[in-house]
Amino acid sequence: MEDDSEWMKLPVDQKCEHKAWKARLTGYEEALKVFQRIDDEKSSEWGKFLGLIKKFVTESNAVAQLKGLEAALAFVQNAHIANRLAGEVVSGVVTKVFNQAKVRARELGFEICLMFIEIEKADAVQEELIKGITNKNPKTILACVETLRKSLCEFGAKTVTLKPIVKVLPKLFESRDKAVRDEARLLAVEVYRWIRDALRPSLQTLTPVQLKELEEEWGKVAPGAPRPSRFLRSQQQHQQKHVEAAVDEAEDDSVPHMDPYELLDPVDILSKLPKDFYEKIESKKWQERKESLDALETLAKNPKLEAGDYGDVVRALKKVIAKDANVMLVSLAAKCLAGIATGLRKKFGTYAGLVVSALLEKFKEKKPHVVQTLQEAIDAVFLTTTLQSMSEDVLAVMDNKNPSIKQQASLFLARSVRLSAPGSLHKTLVKPLCIALLKQVNDSAPEVRDAAFEVLATLMKVVGERAVNPFLADVDKAKLEKIKEFADKIQLAGSKKAGEVKEKSVAAPQPTPQASAKPAGPTKKPPSAKVNNLPDRGKVVHPQQRLLVEVCEERAAAVLPATCMQQLDSGNWKERLASMEEFLKAVESMDGDEMPCQALARMLAKKPGWKETNFQVMGLKLQVVAAVAHRGRFSKTSALVVLEALVDKVSDVKCGGKAKDALTAIGEACSLPWTAEQVVSMAFTQKNPKNQAEALNWLSNAIKEFGFKGVNVKAFITNVKTALGATNPAVRTAAVSLLGVMFLYLGASLRVFFEDEKAALLSQIDTEFQRVGAAIDGNASQRSKRKASEEGGGVDEAASDVVDLLPRTDISEKITGDLTAKISDKNWKIRKEGLDEVAAIISEAKFIKPALGDLPLALKARLADSNKILVQQTLSIMQQLATAMGPGLKQHVKALGLPVITVLGDGKNLVRAAALNTMNAWAEQTGMKEWLEGEELSEELKKENHFLKQELLGWLTERLATLRGGPSDLPLCLAPLYACLEDRNGEVRKKAQDALPLFMTHLGFDKMNKAAGKLKPASKDQVVALLDKARAAMPAKPAPLAKAAASASSVSRQAAGALPLPPAPVLPAMRRDVPNYTRTQSDLSQPAPSAKVKEEEDLSGPLFILVPNRKEQRAKDEKSLKVLKWNFPSPRDEYVEQLRGQMAPCVAKWLQDELFHADFHHHIKAIGAMTEHLEAEMASMVSCLDLVLKWFTLRFFDTNTSVLMKALEFLKLLFPLLSQQDYRLSELEATAFIPYLILKMGESKDVVRKDVRFIMANLAKVYPASRLFPLIMDGAKSKNSKQRSECLEELGCLISLFGLSVCQPTPAKALKEIAVHIGDRDTLVRNAALNTIVVVYNMVGEQIYKLVGNLSEKDLSMLEERIKRSAKETAKPVEDSKPCRTVPSHANASVLRKPADDNAAAKRGGVTRVTGPQVGIEPVSLSRNITHAVSVRVGSIHRAASHSLSTAMDEVLQQGERSQVVAGNVNQFLSATVQQLRLTHRVHLADQRVAKEAVPNLYSCIIGTVITLLGVDFLALEMSSGMLKDLVEALLTAMLDPRVEALGQGSKVISSINFLFRHLFEKADQTNILSALLVLLQEALASSVSSNFSDYVMKCLWRINRFLPQNIAKVNLDRILLDIHNFKKMLSKEKQQRPPNDMTQRTLKTLLHTLCRLTGPEVSELTALIHSPTGSSPLHLKLITLLAPKRRKDACRTRVSSDNPASSKATNVSVPAGDVLWFYIGP
Secondary structure, three states, X not given: OHHHHHHHOOOHHHHOOOOOHHHHHHHHHHHHHHHHHOOOOOOHHHHHHOOOHHHHHOOOOHHHHHHHHXXXXXXXXXXXXXXXXXXXXHHHHHHHOOOOOOHHXXXXXXXXXXXXXXXXXXXXXXXXXXXXXXXXXXXXXXXXXXXXXXXXXXXXXXXOOOHHHHHHHHHHHXXXXXXXHHHHHHHHHHHHHHHHXXXXXXXXXXXXXXXXXXXXXXXXXXXOOOOOOOOOHHXXXXXXXXXXXXXXXXXXXXXXXXXXHHHOOOEXXXXXXXXXXXXXXXXXXXXXXXXXXXXXXHHHOOOOEOOOOOHHHHHHHHHHHHHOOOHHHHHHHHXXXXXXXXXXXXXXHHHHHHHHHHHHHHHHOOOHHHHHHHHHHHHHHHOOOOHHHHHHXXXXXXXXXXXXXXXXHHHHHHHXXXXXXXXXXXXXXXXXXXXXHHHHHOOOOHHHHHHHHHHHHHHHHHHOHHHHHHHHOOOOHHHHHHHHHHHHHOOOOOOOOHHHHHHHOOOOOOOOHHHHOOOOOOOOOOOOOOOOOOOOOOOOOOOOOOOOHHXXXXXXXXXXXHHHHHHOOOXXXXXXXHHHXXXXXXXXXXXXXXXXXXXXXXXXXXXXXXXOOOHHXXXXXXXXXXXXXXXXXXOHHHHHXXXXXXXXXXOOOOOHHHHHHHHHHHHHHHOHHHHHHHHHHHHHHOOOHHHHHHHHHHHHHHHHHXXXXXXXXXXXXXXXXXXXXXXXXXXXXXXXXXHHHHHHHHHHHHHHHHOOOOHHHHHHHHHHHHHHHHHOOOOOOOOXXXXXHHOOOOOOHHHHHHHHHOOOEOOOOOOOHHHHHHHOOXXXXXXXHHHHXXXXXXXXXOOEOOOOOOHHHHHHHHOOOOOHHHHHHHHHHHHHHHHHHHHHHHHHHHHHHOOHHHHOOOOOHHHHHHHHHHHHHHHHXXXXXXXXXXXXXXXXXXXXXXXXXXXXXXXXXHHHOOXXXXXXXXXXXXXXXXXXXXXXXXXXXXXXXXXXXXXHHHHOHHHHHHHXXXXXXXXXXXXXXXXXXXXXXXXXXXXXXXXXXXOHHHHHHOOOOOOOOOOOOOOOOOOOOOOOOOOOHHHHOOOOOOHHHHHHHHOOOOOEOOXXXXXXXXXHHHHOOOOOOOOOOOOOHHHHHHHHHHHOOOEOHHHHHHHOXXXXXXXXXXXXXXXXXXXXXXXXXXXXXXXXXXXXXXXXXXXXXXXXXXXHHHHHHHHHHHHHOOOOOOHHHHHHHHHHHXXXXXXXXXXXXXXXXXXXXXXXXXXXXXXXXXHHHHHOOOOOHHHHHHHHHHHHHHHHHHOHHXXXXXXXXXXXXXHHHHHOOOHHHHHXXXXXXXXXXXXXXXXXXXXXXXXXXXXXXXXXXXHHHHHHHOOOOOOOOOOOOOOOOOOXXXXXXXXXXXXXXXXXXXXXXXXXXXXXXXXXXXXXXXXXXXXXXXXXXXXXXXHHHHHHHHHHHOOHHHHHHXXXXXXXXXXXXXXXXHXXXXXXXXXXXXXXXHHHHHHHHHHHHHHHHHOXXXXXXXXXXXXHHHHHHHHHHHXXXXXXXXXXXXXXXXXXXXXHHHHHHHHOOHHHHHHHHHHHHHHHHHOOOOHHHHHHHHHHHHHHHHOHHHHHHHOXXXXXXXXXXXXXXXXXHHHHHOOOOHHHHHHHHHHHHHHHXXXXXXXXXXXXXXXXXXXXXXXXXXXXXXXXXXXXXXXXXXXXXOOOHHHOHHHOOOOOHHHHHXXXXXX
């Protein structure tokens, strides 16, 4: 009792583990109550018992075990975590419960197993039960079999997998225990209920008695589909919502089609072949050959074969079939081939192409048994591949002279078409088949004709009459009846009732031509035929008989007024005009069916006819033609009456437009292809080039409207070539435009036909293709009213036509046995020779047919070559094959394409990259369907090679992103994909995770989640978590190609070739109206807005949202560490999420979704949208510039080059725009962006580094160079040698542009760090460091050695050598030294680094270094129209050079029209001018070898150019504040340099500068110049420049101040006060460090005093730009001080103003006239 009292106090879970069985019994009972009491299946209480349930089941005490089983059942039934225990609990049930004597225990065990199945763990339960069958205890086996039977009976074959059950059935029938055998029989009967006869092949090994018993039991099974009586939890939830629907679904889906093949185990026959098989099969004795074939036939009878390399076996059988003279052996080989194909199924598709031609050609044998075995063999081969891949071989024998071969080939086609799905018989396949069969229809042999009739009839039944009828237009009536007779007898595979088929197809009454043209389906009302009684336009009107003139006049007189007929040939133009007006009215009122079109057309030709001189009458005639063609039954004969006249008038100035409308109406009536052919041929028979050009222009527009279907591509290309060779440029231009339109429908293949044109013309064609391809995006439409009836030809017929036209060569004859033997030789040199020969054959042929002989197998062997060079060469040849063969490559994917995947496992990067390129080239031609069919891909993913897995997964991810439609065999890849998620290699895991969203796009989350349920518990949890994560990042599924509708409501999207092949874009619909007649309702109908249009409407509105003060708040938050500081080696998820949250209120929602999408295509779309809106939304974008730049730093870490290049293009546009607006980057923006941009300076791709250089050059305009310098110095410490060299070069550029003052913290420290890189191991880094130090040497001379500090002897010698060499090279063109950088004038230009020669430098806008006294000036690039004027190089420094430059600028700027071209480029011009001034001052002035008289002339030349520019008022006002500051700084620097004054003409230079200052202060925008001087003075005081410089800047300000009264109206006081405010803040900071300059204070005070005096108290209200809400800024206080006495004075003046009116005038400021004429600030 004391023991009982102890365990009674324990909690439930501890009682269940107690050593006393009574305690455990009590624990189980209490646990059962707890389980029944918990309502929430996700309660945490369940977790306490998770590890105890197996102990409940395996309880050793029989009494306690019953309670334990009851508790376990309750747990499994109610706990959501129970599925984790399925394997271990069921295992315990099998081992510890099923062997119990108590029936109740076994029943509870059954229930637990079935409950686990109910909670979606059927696979785990079944696995444990199958293991239990191997138990030695018959009771356990019996219980396991019984549980399997019950689970199958209750849950059905969709839940319980039948294959493992069927596998163990034969073993169960062999059991010694009768009870087990009886239960096995019941299980077999249950399995039979679900799969019927599919079970029989798997049980053929049973004894006859057992089979007989089973047959008897199977005979008792009730017919009809069985239904499951119990459902999974997910199905139960579905049933509660839709009870009836669920029952119907269960009724339909509960009997899955089970293929007996799937239930069989594969047999490996290759290892069982006799060792001498290959020797005997080539023996000269037929008995030995038969012996080897007999052995193979026995093995091939196995219904399912193990996959392997059957290439040698197939080639041996092919040789017997093709060449063996013994027909008995041929028959035996065909049986073996059929057995192997049947046993391998789809896996045999790799070898199908090898044997098809041999089988077809062997049909020449006449013995029936041989023919029959050959038929069986080729039919078995067909089932392993597609008719498309076999079509080339079949078509090749259709022209054979032997009638037996032709007959059997046709019969094979009939059988294969009957077994094919209509969707697999594309028009590109049907067309060549029909063309070949039509030849056999007229064959002399009746059996050949009958076979051809049968194939055509079968095609009509499978793909429909509508698809075949166009090819039967020339077949006579008797043969058509024969075809229909055959069609009556044909029953398709899977047809339900013969009567139904007959009734629906050819047994129906013979349809009218109109009905036959309509597609099968619900009958729809014609769009316009009944509304306006118009003729049916569903069929092109055939030419009528040409009528006599008398007949035409008689018929015309019957419908036209008498006065009209009489005045048609009147000599008075007014009477002819009135006659034509009546003519037109009569035509518009006529009934279309009764209109005599030919007669009316001939009446228009009555004298003067088409030579009419009055344009009004001629215009009415053309309108009549259009109206007749539109309303009547206008035949081709009628069209020929007027076409020549219309072509003659198409270029007429007044009537050309109406002539084109008439041609369009005729094209609508008689089909565009015919009309276009006639028009073009007539135009080129005339000598008028205008007619030719306008005819081509009309044709271009007509194709855009009608589409390209039916157009004779070959004839068109011939005509276009004629036009391209015309002497008239207008004709050539029109021809190029027509080619652009054709390119939209035919794609890049069109260019092949014009490769022999001249290079200039070919370049023009390429430009047009690029322009059209980039400019047009939309859908083409067609105007013809016959769209519905012409629909159904397929959207890529035109494109397939151009592919058919390519001249292809058959190279199979050149692929000889000797060549393939060479490729397979043991000597690698001979193998290489063979591969070289193959490459030469393909290159010579250019375009080839798919027939390759034995080449695929030879190349496949080389893919595994030990010599990697040969492997790469083989891959190169395969890329050649892809280009040369085109879409015909599909039939070689299995044999040659898929083996490339194994090369992805190679250890060398180059080999893997070549393999990927090959696979991409093949996939572009073949599509992905052939690659994804079968098990090959999944088998490759299972291989233990991490290179192969990561490369293959990456390739699949890229390809699935653009794939439309879910491949049927893609689920086979799920199991290896999930295994890759747990791979030991991190890169494989990453690639697998990247692939998950794409797989999910095509398969769906549910299917992938269900497949994950089969994994082990530990793996499953991990995979399911990744699936949930991938579900959120799943991209949108690529939209399927638009299918043209047959109804009138979708007219604008109908075919006629309206959807060309990718990559060519499709033209937008054009809607034109033929004037002066009424269109029908169907013509005027417009398509309803599509979902895409609605989506675009949703994307309207601004991209960026202006939120005031949000940027400043973000800066404060980051400074106070409230948010993460934007500083990381690689971006983590928390940074991305933080940026997403910060951008949410600042950008449009759709843009944010694109910016943070997982798919890089969306990033490209977002960057494109931002680029388009950049200028329009510049202000809003600047308000969130810090976020935009942060987002672009994330893109710098992307591995996708397309996104990176797109990002750099945007930044190349952004920073020049910021510079134009005088924007300055804040510290937040600069530190968050520039360090990551510097990282890309080390990019391996030249094009990336080139763009980064341009961005860095523009960064110096929006961010102080002195602050940029330390960031670049940090970048120079990188481990990346390219980055170090680029950073050092960038430092040299900054020093050359801005002087030593940019070196931070001091020049000495900076140069010491740079000098460290002289000893770098990398040559580029050493050269960059030396070049940078040489730049400083040119400025400071020998002092450089003191600045760089102590160097090693080696480094010092290299530096001295470089300095000496640079000194020598100043007298000759320099190739290695780095020129001074210029900022390009447009965003796509690049910063020049190292021009190879003078010409290259001149072309790229570089510095030209010349010999002797010549000095280089960098040309200023403004615009294409004035480049010749401003891009002047001063080759010789003398007065003529100065005069030439000034004259050139005068020619441009003094002409009103040409000076307008310069607008918008003034700041770029000034930037180049400032750089020339700096270069002259720092380089040429210090160069002792430059003549002293040359430098003043150079200064005069530059200054004169600027003065010329200032002469144009609107250009002078365009100068920005930043550029004016740089210009004034450069001019003052030159003026204050004593070296300039010491020159011979130095005084003249200073006078010229003063003269320029006067013009500058008068002509420039007053706000900009005043702001520039204030900023310049502020920078001068903050830096260590001489005090003279600051004094002269203040003199400039005093001069501006003196003339403020005249210019106050032109000054933007808000900006000036802001600059003064900033200046005052700077002075207040300086005051704490050192006493301020008294002169500076006086200057500011005077300027403020003048502003207050001129504007009065209103000046205090003009401080909107100053953020000081309290009004306590230094400027506010100063204004209050200055305005106080003025207010008192004004108050006094107000009191006396009435007595002394003149007093107010006395205060006006007067300016001496002399000060206006001349201003001199120099010494």
